[in-house]
Structure formats: C-alpha cells, structure tokens
Amino acid sequence: MNNTNVIKNYGNKMDKIITVEAKPNIAFVKYWGKRDLKLNLPKNSSISMTLSNATLDGEPFKTVTSLVFSDKLNEDEFYLNGKKIDTSNKDEAKGFWIIDYIRNIAGDKRHVMLVSNNSFPTSNGLASSASGLAAMAYATVKALDLDISDKELSTIARMGSGSASRSIYGGIVLWHKGEKEDGSDSYSEPIKISPYWNDLVDLICITNSTKKKVSSTAGMQTTVQTSEFYKMRPDYAEKNIKEIMKALEENNFNSFADIIMKDSNNMHATMIDSKPPIIYINDISRDIINSIEELNKREGKNIAAYTLDAGPNPHIIVKKENIKKVEDAIKDIEGIEKILKVQISETGCRLLGDEESLIKEDGLKLIPK
Ligand code: 2P0
Numbered sequence: 001m002n003n004t005n006v007i008k009n010y011g012n013k014m015d016k017i018i019t020v021e022a023k024p025n026i027a028f029v030k031y032w033g034k035r036d037l038k039l040n041l042p043k044n045s046s047i048s049m050t051l052s053n054a055t056l057d058g059e060p061f062k063t064v065t066s067l068v069f070s071d072k073l074n075e076d077e078f079y080l081n082g083k084k085i086d087t088s089n090k091d092e093a094k095g096f097w098i099i100d101y102i103r104n105i106a107g108d109k110r111h112v113m114l115v116s117n118n119s120f121p122t123s124n125g126l127a128s129s130a131s132g133l134a135a136m137a138y139a140t141v142k143a144l145d146l147d148i149s150d151k152e153l154s155t156i157a158r159m160g161s162g163s164a165s166r167s168i169y170g171g172i173v174l175w176h177k178g179e180k181e182d183g184s185d186s187y188s189e190p191i192k193i194s195p196y197w198n199d200l201v202d203l204i205c206i207t208n209s210t211k212k213k214v215s216s217t218a219g220m221q222t223t224v225q226t227s228e229f230y231k232m233r234p235d236y237a238e239k240n241i242k243e244i245m246k247a248l249e250e251n252n253f254n255s256f257a258d259i260i261m262k263d264s265n266n267m268h269a270t271m272i273d274s275k276p277p278i279i280y281i282n283d284i285s286r287d288i289i290n291s292i293e294e295l296n297k298r299e300g301k302n303i304a305a306y307t308l309d310a311g312p313n314p315h316i317i318v319k320k321e322n323i324k325k326v327e328d329a330i331k332d333i334e335g336i337e338k339i340l341k342v343q344i345s346e347t348g349c350r351l352l353g354d355e356e357s358l359i360k361e362d363g364l365k366l367i368p369k
Contacts, residue, residue, distance in 0.1 A: 015366075017357055017366075019354070019358065020138050020351055022065070023052065023053050023062050023063070023348070024051050024063075024130050025048040025049060026048055027047065028260045028307065029240045029244055030263055030264065031044070031162050031163060033234065040183075042186065043233070043234040043237075045175060045238060046163075046166070047175070048172070050167060050173060051202060051345055052342050052344065052345040055340050057341065059340070062119055063116060064116070064117050064135070064352065065117075065139050067113065067114045068112070068359055069112050069144065070110055072366055073112070073113055077368075079114070081118060082117070095159070097159075098137055101156070102140045102144065102156065106146060113366050114139075115358040116132060129160075134157045135349060137157035138153060138157070151188075153168055154166075154187045154189075155184065165186075167348060169189070170347040171191070171193060172190065172197065172248065173191065173348075174189055175187070199344075200317060202317055202341075202342045203317075203323065203327075203339050203341055204339065205284075205315075205336050205339050206339070207314070207335055208282060216310040222275075223270050227271075227273040229270050237263065240259050240263045254301045254302045257303070257304065268280065280308065281312060283335070284312070284333060284334075284336060287330075287335075288336070289306050292304050292326070304316050304318040304322060320343075
C-alpha cells in the first residue's frame, strides 16, 4: 500500500475517545487461502452479507469498541471482553499491529487504549475476528481524524484479518482479491442490490459451543500447502463469484442458493483433502445439510442454502418468508443447541455516541468501564 496516500489529513492531537460498532459477516463465496500471509492477500475474491447488530429475538450480535490515543497512557493497553490482553501476543492480540501501522504513518507517538466487547448471545465461538478487526481499524482511523476512503479503510482492516475488510460495509459486499503485491487493490466494496434481497436472514444453527480446534489462519495455510484438490479452488471460486453476481442481479434465489451450497462444499472438500485432514463438519452439521437438500427437493427449487465456515455451525440463508419451512425441516435433528436468526444489515461499521463508550476519564486517568 502506498502509505502517503492513506494519510491526507492528520493533525488533531486532542484525546478523543471514539466508540464504534461492527458486525460479523457470512460469506457466500468463501475466502480460504492466502497469497501473502502478512498482508492477508487472498487467493480468490469472496462475497458476503453483513449481519445485523441484533438477532430477530432481540439479543445483541455485535462488537463494540472504544479507543483513545493519549499522552496520559504509559503503554498500549488492550482489553478484550473484560480481560487485559498482552499486546505483544500475536494470537490474543490478533491484528493489533494495524494500530501501529496507522499510528506510524500518521506520525503520532501517543499510546493507545483499546477496549472491545463482543456481544454475541452465547459463548459459542461466533465471536468472529471480522467484526473485531473492522471495529479496530475504523476506530483507529476515526480517533486520528484521518481522511481516508472506505476502500482504503477496508484494505487496512484486511491486514488485521481478511474477512474484516468485508465488515466495513453493510449489505452484500465483494472483496476483490487484487493482483498487486502491496495489496492496494485487494479491497472490499458494497454491491448494489435490489430490495428483493433486503429480507435475507441467516439462521445460525449452533451445534457445538466449544472453541474450534484449528484456527482459520492456520487451517487455510495447511490446505494451501498440502491439498492437491485446492489447486482448482481459486479459479472455481472466481467462477462462483461471477455466477452469484448474476444471480443477485437477476433476483434469482434458486441459482444464488445453488452457488452458496456448492462453494461451501467445495471449500470443505479442500479442507478434508489437507494433510492432516481438517474436518470442521460434525454429524449434526451433516444432518442439517441433508435436511436442507431434502427441503429444496420437496419445494422443487432452492428456498434455502446452507453454508459452513471454519466450524461446525451451519448457517442457513433464507428469505424471511421461508424461515418457518426451514425450522420445520430441521426441528427433529438432535443436538442443535440454539438457532440464532440474524437479518442482513444495512449498515457496516458506524460511530456510536459517547453514552456507549467503554472508556471513561477519571481525573488524569483513562480507565476501561
Ligand atoms: C470467509 N473464513 O470467507 C472464510 C470462510 C472462514 C471460512 O474468512 O487469517 O479470520 O484473519 O485472514 O478472516 C475466516 O478467516 O482469517 C474466514 P485471517 P479470517 O468468511
């Protein structure tokens, strides 16, 4: 990335506590494999929908992050879900280096306090790095008053975690894989869609609450390095991107659902082809997949699409009017702990008011609330 292009308007040295909200996203055509590990440059483009900040049952489903740069701080401080994180621990403080990256090019020497809470209904491993890193990038840029475009912001979020680049925006979002080595053309942008798609819902079937065994970052590396089958994946995913864009343009749910299911199955096939095999799907996920296939067959067309990320919890993408049919189709499957119903979100990252701040000033001190 050309650093001088990123920072156009730096200069405000006031301590400014910024509070932002970000949401996870669910990919329809998946990101699995990097061409650059440091910059998170993907092997193929991906497309997703950003999820709403609350479930249809009213439970919160979001990341809230407050951040301040201040001379009152003697070191960088990072609190995640109430726990102080060692900022030099690359696993726990995933992507924290993007703050340094932005701070350096802004020429700011002040330390930072970052307080971030993931509010997801149960502790079920849904706390995606997408919303956390999108919030981190957005809050940093806002706190330093930087005049950068959303497109540039999405490239910075991407460096923290690939999928975070898509969570900058609401709606349906395309992350271009890009070609350049510096990553400046590997950015995300929202796709114009007709109101036909405004009632999309993700039914997240929680089948296993425990933490996943293989992280996405490690898993995709193993797949790229060891799976023979993976070699066909980047071209296949690009083909799926073209086809799903066409389905979106034509308001064709049947074709849209077909591509989502095929792409998820293809990604999981490359995982299983890895050495050692990476198997995220469990028996319950498989029962759900089969039930959705049977439901679509009974309906004579696809009315629902399953898709799984790096974990055993199937996401079922459906138009709101068909939620009941999906619930009926999977109601007898044993082992589904909970179904979270989350709508597509119009908004991506957004600023929140001071009343939602997770940092407070106490005399000369800044403390996490
Ligand atoms: C996706 N996933 O497109 C795919 C599908 C998981 C399976 O993006 O290493 O946490 O931080 O760039 O973004 C999860 O991967 O990985 C992911 P890093 P990330 O949503």
